[in-house]
Amino acid sequence: MSERPLLEIVDVHKRFGAVEVLNGISLTVERGEVVAVLGPSGSGKSTLLRCINHLETIDGGRIVFDGRLVGYREVDGRLRPESDRRTARVRREIGMVFQRFNLFPHLTALGNVTEAPVHVLGLSRAEARERGSGLLARVGLGERLDAYPSELSGGQQQRVAIARALAMQPKLMLFDEATSALDPELVGEVLAVMRDLAADGMTMLVVTHELEFARDAARRIAFIDDGVIVEEAPPAEFFSAPRTERARAFLGRLHQR
Amino acid sequence: MLLAGALDWGVIGDNLFSDLVLGGVRLTLALTVLSMTIGGALGTVFGIMRGSRIAALRAASVGYIWLFRGTPLLVQIVFWFFALPQLWPGWAPWNGQLSPFQAGLVALSVNEGAYMTEIMRAGLLSVDPGQVEAAKSLGMTGPLTMRRIVLPQAMRVVIPPIGNEFIAMLKNSSLVSVISVSELFLVAKLQYSSTLRYLEWLLIVSIWYLALTTVASLAQAWLEQRFSRGRRPQGRSLGARVTGALERLGRDTGR
Ligand SMILES: Nc1ncnc2c1ncn2[C@@H]1O[C@H](COP(=O)(O)OP(=O)(O)OP(=O)(O)O)[C@@H](O)[C@H]1O
Ligand SMILES: [Mg+2]
Numbered sequence: 001m002s003e004r005p006l007l008e009i010v011d012v013h014k015r016f017g018a019v020e021v022l023n024g025i026s027l028t029v030e031r032g033e034v035v036a037v038l039g040p041s042g043s044g045k046s047t048l049l050r051c052i053n054h055l056e057t058i059d060g061g062r063i064v065f066d067g068r069l070v071g072y073r074e075v076d077g078r079l080r081p082e083s084d085r086r087t088a089r090v091r092r093e094i095g096m097v098f099q100r101f102n103l104f105p106h107l108t109a110l111g112n113v114t115e116a117p118v119h120v121l122g123l124s125r126a127e128a129r130e131r132g133s134g135l136l137a138r139v140g141l142g143e144r145l146d147a148y149p150s151e152l153s154g155g156q157q158q159r160v161a162i163a164r165a166l167a168m169q170p171k172l173m174l175f176d177e178a179t180s181a182l183d184p185e186l187v188g189e190v191l192a193v194m195r196d197l198a199a200d201g202m203t204m205l206v207v208t209h210e211l212e213f214a215r216d217a218a219r220r221i222a223f224i225d226d227g228v229i230v231e232e233a234p235p236a237e238f239f240s241a242p243r244t245e246r247a248r249a250f251l252g253r254l255h256q257r
Numbered sequence: 258m259l260l261a262g263a264l265d266w267g268v269i270g271d272n273l274f275s276d277l278v279l280g281g282v283r284l285t286l287a288l289t290v291l292s293m294t295i296g297g298a299l300g301t302v303f304g305i306m307r308g309s310r311i312a313a314l315r316a317a318s319v320g321y322i323w324l325f326r327g328t329p330l331l332v333q334i335v336f337w338f339f340a341l342p343q344l345w346p347g348w349a350p351w352n353g354q355l356s357p358f359q360a361g362l363v364a365l366s367v368n369e370g371a372y373m374t375e376i377m378r379a380g381l382l383s384v385d386p387g388q389v390e391a392a393k394s395l396g397m398t399g400p401l402t403m404r405r406i407v408l409p410q411a412m413r414v415v416i417p418p419i420g421n422e423f424i425a426m427l428k429n430s431s432l433v434s435v436i437s438v439s440e441l442f443l444v445a446k447l448q449y450s451s452t453l454r455y456l457e458w459l460l461i462v463s464i465w466y467l468a469l470t471t472v473a474s475l476a477q478a479w480l481e482q483r484f485s486r487g488r489r490p491q492g493r494s495l496g497a498r499v500t501g502a503l504e505r506l507g508r509d510t511g512r
Contacts, residue, residue: 055390088396088398091395093396104410105410106409115395116396
């Protein structure tokens with residue numbers, strides 16, 4: 001089973017009303033791989049990530065994580081919605097980092113990081129504290145354990161959010177424009193943590209506008225436009241010799257800025 | 258013979274802390290605390306139902322509010338004590354009849370629950386949906402997310418209106434005097450009816466109601482402070498919150 005890719009997205013369709021946002025997306029992520037997802041605004045990048053951990057339902061295709069369907073179970077060859085409990089079980093193993101951090105404002109940094117390990121994994125408070133303070137130290141916040149999110153800068157909040165996801169010891173990390181809401185001078189500290197994770201062998205699917213990060217840290221680029229993957233290539237190839245017209249146009253627009 | 262304008266302070270002094278009055282205070286407090294607790298629980302359940310994906314649960318919640326907010330509390334009190342046993346003799350598990358206190362408590366709780374449903378609903382809606390997504394992404398189930406993430410954040414929003422409800426309840430609980438629960442007001446009523454010392458007895462109960470509502474306002478200010486933890490701007494000082502709470506005292510209305 002461990003030969004199987006960690007994540008298999010097969011011909012996934014997603015509509016919002018009449019608008020087809022994902023038009024048959026297929027993407028495979030191997031264990032330990034870092035894949036950067038690029039694409040113009042509104043192309044469906046966030047929707048794709050949100051389908052992977054079933055924050056959105058899908059209208060066609062399937063998403064298989066570590067050998068298990070996410071959000072559905074198969075009955076007589078058809079997909080039926082899975083129970084809240086079982087979906088939650090799969091989500092434990094998929095960390096997600098949001099553009100707007102979504103830290104729990106009523107909990108301290110350490111509280112944010114220990115909440116799910118205690119209440120979902122059943123760790124003792126002492127174990128969770130140890131794991132949590134270790135992770136916060138790893139993202140450079142070992143001194144701010146008792147700070148509330150409102151007392152932290154955006155970059156610090158996002159690092160807490162990364163530590164919070166890591167505390168579940170996920171097999172896959174999803175990043176949805178983790179640095180887009182940050183002041184430019186704070187972007188670097190968050191990217192550094194992400195690079196560190198990548199170097200450590202974490203499997204990551206990263207939606208980003210940071211081309212430099214995509215080039216250095218990703219093994220593969222998946223370029224999305226209009227809800228389909230238009231081009232998939234190693235970064236060196238994608239950035240120097242994009243095969244498709246749409247990718248060339250996208251990169252051209254970015255370089256003009 | 259009573260002389261016009263002759264307020265007898267002696268009556269007040271003799272009775273302010275008499276066992277009779279203190280008994281009334283105790284009942285008023287018991288009715289308020291218990292009905293707010295039960296009403297709060299009802300409001301939480303119906304408030305969550307109000308936002309449910311299941312249409313029947315939403316409808317039940319809307320119907321509950323419609324019925325109990327749309328009829329006078331006084332009518333509801335009389336209904337629970339006199340009319341329901343007529344309609345359905347043996348409905349109560351306790352030999353078919355609720356005591357006045359029990360009926361009053363049920364009436365106040367169920368009525369309060371309707372108002373609390375609206376308050377909880379607003380509180381739940383005030384929580385950023387991103388919070389639920391973050392909780393889900395960590396593998397938290399719906400009920401766990403509600404308990405650990407959504408409700409604690411809703412508290413910050415619902416505490417001021419719940420404080421107002423509590424203060425209103427201290428006063429509205431006097432309505433159960435109509436089914437002869439000897440809470441504070443009924444104690445006074447029985448006394449002024451027999452002694453004709455209206456002014457003295459109304460002063461006695463008013464002093465007590467003011468004392469209770471003042472303490473409740475201070476508690477509310479303290480709670481607001483506590484539940485704003487982690488929120489920036491740190492906002493108003495405790496002093497300002499106390500003043501605000503006392504100002505609201507003058508404003509909130511009865512049922
Ligand atoms: N909940 C929703 N309801 C209706 N339409 C939606 C919803 N979420 C997304 N969309 C639409 O789906 C399309 C894709 O949105 P998505 O957020 O996935 O794009 P994106 O690639 O992440 O864009 P960006 O780079 O701006 O974040 C957009 O046209 C958006 O308006
Ligand atoms: Mg997006």
